[in-house]
Every structure is written in C-alpha cells, then in structure tokens.
Amino acid sequence: MEKNIKNYDSNLLKELLYKMLLIRRFEEKAAQAYGLKKIGGFLHLYIGEEAVAVGSISNLDMTKDYVAAAYRDHGHALAAGLDPNSLMAELYGKITGCSKGKGGSMHFFDYDKHFFGGNGIVGAQIPVATGIGLKIKYNEEDGVVLCYFGDGAIHQGSFHESLNLAKIWNLPVVYICENNHYGMGTDFRRVSAIDDFSIMAESYAMKGKQVNGMDVLEVYDATKEAIEVAKSGTPYLLEAKTYRFKGHSMSDPGKYRTKEELELYKQKDPIVSFKELLIENNVITEDDYIEMDKRCKKIAKDAAKFAEESPEPDLNELYTDLYV
C-alpha cells in the first residue's frame, strides 16, 4: 500500500476497518452456528473478500443508491447497513430475519435500505440490477447501482446482455466482478479466454478497470471514480482481484488449490494489512483495534443470541407473501 493515507478522513478509514472486521466476525460466528447445525443449507462465506464490498459500498448513500449481489451476500448486506441481528436471524430461518426466514443465506433483502439481494442463480441478478438503473434514469434520480457477481458469472449471457443494454441506454450502473479466482472448484484461468476481465468493458464501449480487491482503499477510490462516470451516463466495469480464504461453501474443503497459494493470499489479508497501515500512520492504536474487534465480536455474538431466541415462523407463513 503506497497510498498517502493522510488524504483520507480518519473517520472514513476507521469505518472501513470496522466494517471489514464486522463482516469477518459475523461470518465466523455464522460458521460456528453452521457447525452446530443451527444454520442449514448453503453458507457461502465472504471471508478474505471483505475489502471489495466495504471499499465499494462505502461510497454509497443508501437512501438513493442501490446494491444487488449474488449468493455470497453477507458482506454486501452488512456493508450496506443491514441490521446484523436480522441477518443472523435470516440464517437461522427465523421470522425476525430480514426476509422473514424465507430467503436464507443467499437471499438477504431489505427493500427500505435499497438492498436488492442476495440472488442464488449465477448471473441472474445482473439484468435485475440493470433494471434498477433503468428506474433511476427513468425517474431522473441522482443514484447509482452497484451490481456484484463472481468470476463464474462473467461468462453468462446475462452479463453480456446487461452491459450492452446499460450502455445503449446510458444507465448508472457499476458492474463489479469479484474475481476470487474460483467458480466453485474451477480455477477461472481454466474456463476464461482472458485473465483480465476488465477489458470486457471495451466490447461495450465503456470503461473498465482491474483493481486489487485485497486493498480496501484501492477499491474505494476506483469505485468512487466509477460511480462518477456511471452517473454521467456511461456504465462501468470493475474487476476486483480478490481471494476467498474458505471453500466455496461450508461443504467445500477447497482441495483444488494449493496450500501455498492460500498462504500467499492470507499474507495479504485485507483486514490485517489495513489495520497495520492505520497503526503505522497513527490513525489508530493497537488498543483501538482490540477495542473495535471486541465490539464486532459482541455484535456477532448478540446477533446469534437474537437469532437463537427469535421465534420460528408460524406455519401460516407458508402461504403468505406469495402474491400482493
């Protein structure tokens, strides 16, 4: 990290660290609950990728901007300001969950906070996010949509169709490919004709940029610039090179990658490296960090307690929310 961090507001810097840490501790707690069979189904952890959601979403005003993510959505939801209690309760399938226990891990939603999923079908959220962009333009609002998807989704027709539509209609959408190197067990280099996805933007006459997704400030800055361009009428494609420290989901031991590779990226842990940067530059002290970490652990613990103690949905809920 070569940046001069004196150029950044110290509250922003602390906030970025805090949000990344909150995601990490929340997910560690979720993983623990999963191990205890309190949570079922798929649980796709975001651990290692926190800098991408936090760096990008920290640019947004969620009263007018929007976020649409895929199935690895815990980080985006927390970064967008959703209540950790309601998220953990959703993982537990409780009625107090953000989707009343009908969505689960892959389907976090918050209409009021402009969080449009949480989507379980690879790439299917990309046209939907584009449609939110259409609404912003149609109503002449000052807003932007951040649309997240993985390296597995970038080969989907939905991605290519969406970028083309967004460009011909000049929609305010920033497409963010979170390239964590593996689409489930498949190394992206085995199934991709190119290894820099940002150049795909050129096919649709828009700008693209590849950024280090392990560096929260680099993501923050690149997204800020991308949002400006998108709001001025040209959508934008960012590729954040990142890495997940866990398997694809809880059931995946991740044997398709080497220990050396994993270790290499763990050395680049976005939280640890950013914490060190902030301490070196006297933005925080080691004690501040410990304090912050305690706070995040408590929020995660309290969320689990809230989820644990929340009631199951009444069986009558089976037939609610189907039609308006």
Add this chain to the structure above:
Amino acid sequence: MSIITMREALRQAMDEEMARDKNVLLMGEEVAQYNGAYKVSQGLYDKYGEKRVIDTPITENGFAGVGIGAAMAGLRPIVEFMTFNFALQAFDQIVNNAAKMRYMSGGQFKVPIVFRGPNGPAEYLSSQHSQATQTFFAHVPGLKVVAPGTPYDAKGLLKAAIRDDNPVIFLESELMYSWEGEVPEEEYIIDIGKADVKKEGSDVTIISYSKPLRYVMESAEILEKEGINVEVVDLRSIRPLDEDTILNSVKKTNRCVIVDESWPFVSVASHVGWLISYKAFDYLDAPVELVTSEDVPMPYNHNLELAAQPSVDKIIKAVKKVMYI
C-alpha cells in the same frame, strides 16, 4: 359498441394505461420504431416517445431481467416477447426472479410487471415457433397467467394485468390478432381470476380458453342443431383458476370436455380434469374428456399441423363420447 380487432383492443389497453400512469412503460424487440412485429404497439412510440416505448436488442433474458429490476424498484413495465417461444430464453428470469422475489424477500417487494406477446400454435412455422407455453408458466407459484379468447376480454384483462402488483404472464394467441369483436368505448376492467360462461347450457360443459374458444363456440352451435345443449366456460385466467365457475357448471351438466391447445401431459387441461374428478366426482355421469394438442412437437406440413391441434371435429367427437352417443 365498436367492432375492433384483438390487436387494436390490446393497443387500446396499453395506450389507456400509459396515459393513466406515467410509471407504465413498454419494452421489447421492435415495439417502438417498427411499431411492433405484430403491430400491437402501433402508434405508441409516436405518442409516448423513446423513454416509455423502448426498443431492445434480441436479448430476452437480459431485457426480461431489466424489466423485473425496474418493477422491483417502482416502475410498471410491460415486456413484450415477440413470441412466447422466445420467452423460454427468459424462463430463468421469469421463474426464479419475477415469480419468487416477493416470497423469498418475506413480502418486501412487489413485482408489477406484465410479460405479454403471441403464444400458441400458428401456421407453417414448425415446432420452435409454434407451441403453447401456458403450462410452463402456470406451474409456477408467484405468477399469474392470463389467456383471453375475445378482443373484449383481451382489453379488460390487459388493463387489469398492468394494474396488478404481481407478475402477470399475458398470453395472446398469435392467430387471433386480426380476429374481431365488440369492445365498448367506455373504460372497463376484467378481474383476473374470474372465468366467464360464454354460453349457458344444460347437457354438457366444455371448458376452454384462448384461441380454441372459437372452435368450441362453433362446435356448440353444431351440437345445438343436433339437440345437444352445451355450456361453454372460458377460463380467461389460468392462474388463479376460477374453481367455482368450473365446478358449478359441471355440477349442473354432469359432463365435461376440456379443450386446451397445450400438450396433454401435466397440462392446464389435465389439472382442470383432476380438479373436477376430485371435487365434483359424484356429479359426473361420464369420465372427463380432454381435447388437447397431440403429444408431439408441431410439424411443418399443414395437414399434420392441423391434425396435431384441437379441432371442431375432435371437440364434437369428445362431447358425443361423454354423452355416450
């Protein structure tokens, strides 16, 4: 009352709803500058401009999804598929997003979108362009599925569909666009989920919807001359299904034929047949007969093509079978 085509009735419905609500927009292939592949959107582009009548590239999955996102965020898009055969490219968006978004978000989202366009067997188009897709969509909870059989119903139902806060699949039979019927000048709405008794009768009920309704009415006239008094129930709406009207009619006539141009296996017809056997079993004097398309992809050859579909002959034969004649 003026006599207009189904095409014009649909156009009027969209025009009136776009004039009424600025959140309503139309998008699809050739809907704007070309005035619609089947001319259903004739004149709307000139009247409402490119902001509200939007030409798309040939990307069904993409623009269906865009419509869904826009609907989730507060607009009321009408998405035209040039034909419902192409909607299969957008099947994922319709089934996984439009239909489920409300449920899996715990009721947070409304998805007020209409997917409309020509459906069903046409002529000389072979199997990829000539098929009835209603069963695919009717299977999915969270969708409403509508298929009008007259210009009058088409206008009133499309207006209801546009005002509905749920995703509605609106199926227009391709060969019906030029068919004419009476449509009043004044505004009216037909509620989705209400079947219509198109003809009262006492001997046998024929249940149908969409284009085959015309063959059913012709059959009823012929049968009438032979002294068989037919009641015709037009479903109009497949989901939700008006069970009461169906069951009341069968309880009255005690015999039933269902005419449906989709395939027979796990179809709208087979479901309605089951419904009757389950809820009106004691009233039946004969097993329910189905007249559906044959269980094959549509052939190109015209004789084979006609043989694959419900026809007046087949309907009459089925009626006589349930009458034991």
